[in-house]
Amino acid sequence: MNTIKIGQHGEQIAAAFLRSKNYKIHECNVRLGRDEIDIIAYDCTERCLVFVEVKTRTMYDPEFPPEMALNHHKKKKMKRAAWKWMYLHEYDAPWRMDAVLIIKSKVYRHIKYV
Template sequence: MSTSQGRSGEDLASSYLSRRGYTILGRNLRLGRGELDIIACSETLLLFVEVKTHKTRESGLLAVNEDKCARLYSAAEAWLAKHPAYAGLQCRFDLIIVTPRMGLPRWLPPRIEHMKDIIN
């Protein structure tokens, strides 16, 4: 997918999280050895969200390998070091996969799948 499609997927993911009561704290931040697509929080939970906009769910899943998870963790540690006020919240790493509805009318929105706690 192109960069513009990736940004569009991140916009959809941010809206999805906002509708579920999360506050978006940041997007597309390069820290540590990685990049954080979305940082969001609720009263008790801090989310580090990786967004994958792919043609298929499977290719989105394959893009989040062990090395990618290590880079996400490094970036999250760097973000928390810069924002100690959030250190008391429970942290979770989530994945949102955005896939277009192939062959269906264009007015149907892309599919959004939210997978919680992808890094243990």
């Protein structure tokens, strides 16, 4: 499986996981110029829009766990994409950024408020 298919598979797993946690999936793979949002969902429990970054790995590497991919640069890009989307959709309500980490086709970790 190539990296694009691995990423798409991870996003499907993440979306199913979020649905099971009372989230409604709004959009997937949103392109905003050079920025991208993997999943936009609504957290029905906390009543807020959630911009989700999905990181998928085919195996666990203790020297480079998936959390390390959520560095300052990546968080800045996530925030820029979220702001673009909210501007384009005139969205002015509660929101947050999350990450869902997938390893070996399973949810490894869900990080709220990245």
